[in-house]
Amino acid sequence: xxxxxxxxxxxxxxxxLGVLGAMATDLFTARVNAHGLKPKHVxxxxxxxxxxxxxxxxxxxxxxxxxxxxxxLADHLEKVGAIQRVRDPADRRRQVLTLxxxxxxxxxxxxxxxxxxxxxxxxxxxAVESAVLTALLDRLAARQGLPTAPADQP
Amino acid sequence: xxxxxxxxxxxxxxxxLGVLGAMATDLFTARVNAHGLKPKHVxxxxxxxxxxxxxxxxxxxxxxxxxxxxxxLADHLEKVGAIQRVRDPADRRRQVLTLxxxxxxxxxxxxxxxxxxxxxxxxxxxAVESAVLTALLDRLAARQGLPTAPADQP
DNA sequence: TATTGTTATACTCTATAACTATA
DNA sequence: TATAGTTATAGAGTATAACAATA
Numbered sequence: 441x442x443x444x445x446x447x448x449x450x451x452x453x454x455x456x457l458g459v460l461g462a463m464a465t466d467l468f469t470a471r472v473n474a475h476g477l478k479p480k481h482v483x484x485x486x487x488x489x490x491x492x493x494x495x496x497x498x499x500x501x502x503x504x505x506x507x508x509x510x511x512x513l514a515d516h517l518e519k520v521g522a523i524q525r526v527r528d529p530a531d532r533r534r535q536v537l538t539l540x541x542x543x544x545x546x547x548x549x550x551x552x553x554x555x556x557x558x559x560x561x562x563x564x565x566x567a568v569e570s571a572v573l574t575a576l577l578d579r580l581a582a583r584q585g586l587p588t589a590p591a592d593q594p
Numbered sequence: 595x596x597x598x599x600x601x602x603x604x605x606x607x608x609x610x611l612g613v614l615g616a617m618a619t620d621l622f623t624a625r626v627n628a629h630g631l632k633p634k635h636v637x638x639x640x641x642x643x644x645x646x647x648x649x650x651x652x653x654x655x656x657x658x659x660x661x662x663x664x665x666x667l668a669d670h671l672e673k674v675g676a677i678q679r680v681r682d683p684a685d686r687r688r689q690v691l692t693l694x695x696x697x698x699x700x701x702x703x704x705x706x707x708x709x710x711x712x713x714x715x716x717x718x719x720x721a722v723e724s725a726v727l728t729a730l731l732d733r734l735a736a737r738q739g740l741p742t743a744p745a746d747q748p
Numbered sequence: 749t750a751t752t753g754t755t756a757t758a759c760t761c762t763a764t765a766a767c768t769a770t771a
Numbered sequence: 772t773a774t775a776g777t778t779a780t781a782g783a784g785t786a787t788a789a790c791a792a793t794a
Contacts, residue, residue: 447643448704449640459735465611467608468608511777532769552602569733573730577607664753665753687751687792688751689752689753
């Protein structure tokens with residue numbers, strides 16, 4: 441049969457990525473909720489773990505959110521003992537954030553949740569296809585200035 | 595050098611897709627704003643064009659949003675002349691939505707914007723990589739019950 | 749009584765602006 | 772005076788619940 445004219449919106453990467461990304465985030469949100477976290481809390485921990493920033497303002501820049509939001513996110517993470525806030529002695533205006541041991545465990549637990557969510561979300565992909573998709577997303581992430589994941593050590 | 599332990603969150607598909615999807619939507623939002631539209635307006639037109647739904651309740655189901663939101667989206671699209679609302683004679687409770695000629699033109703214009711946004715967002719990918727990414731996203735979309743784009747006719 | 753659409757209301761997320769303390 | 776962080780406020784987006792019209 442002759443297909444209708446292909447929808448240029450629906451076949452675009454930005455639109456598809458937007459729709460699927462929202463669904464992926466919904467799934468991830470539901471999973472990390474079990475740990476009392478929102479995706480942005482996890483994102484903050486990821487940024488800290490990657491060593492991409494230490495002060496709250498730097499984190500706001502890396503995450504692309506307002507500094508006031510970092511305050512709220514860090515407040516919660518500190519309350520649950522996932523991060524420590526210490527004033528920089530060299531510049532007492534700066535709050536230096538570091539992951540605690542519990543924070544690293546929490547992040548690792550979120551990693552397991554993410555893997556399990558992946559298994560559900562990308563269940564139709566073969567291992568090879570999954571690897572290809574990850575690599576392509578990595579390329580896009582790099583272009584957007586996001587940290588790229590080091591390749592898994594087999 | 596020995597890389598640090600790979601971050602399982604950051605290397606997951608759901609997390610990456612969520613972050614990149616949000617950035618893609620931000621870009622798409624900025625582009626379609628030139629036409630006075632939000633991404634969900636475009637999503638509604640895409641659903642109509644794909645023939646996936648006609649009544650507002652069906653559209654709400656397809657889009658995964660509340661029926662009350664469809665009212666607001668349809669209100670705006672009707673106001674700008676992109677869709678028509680007609681009561682179903684067989685069941686006067688149902689509002690049957692159809693794209694007008696202007697709506698189809700508007701959707702086509704959004705398709706051009708999406709293509710241009712793609713060029714910016716995925717500028718680092720070769721044509722082959724782009725095609726592979728689109729195909730993989732298509733697989734994920736199919737699994738999520740979204741309409742799959744028919745392959746482009748070369 | 750059940751269903752479609754609509755309206756009214758409330759909630760979540762996040763940014764902007766005002767403020768405090770350090771520099 | 773300028774900057775890091777904090778607090779207060781406001782806006783966007785969306786859902787839930789109450790309501791109206793039709794079945």
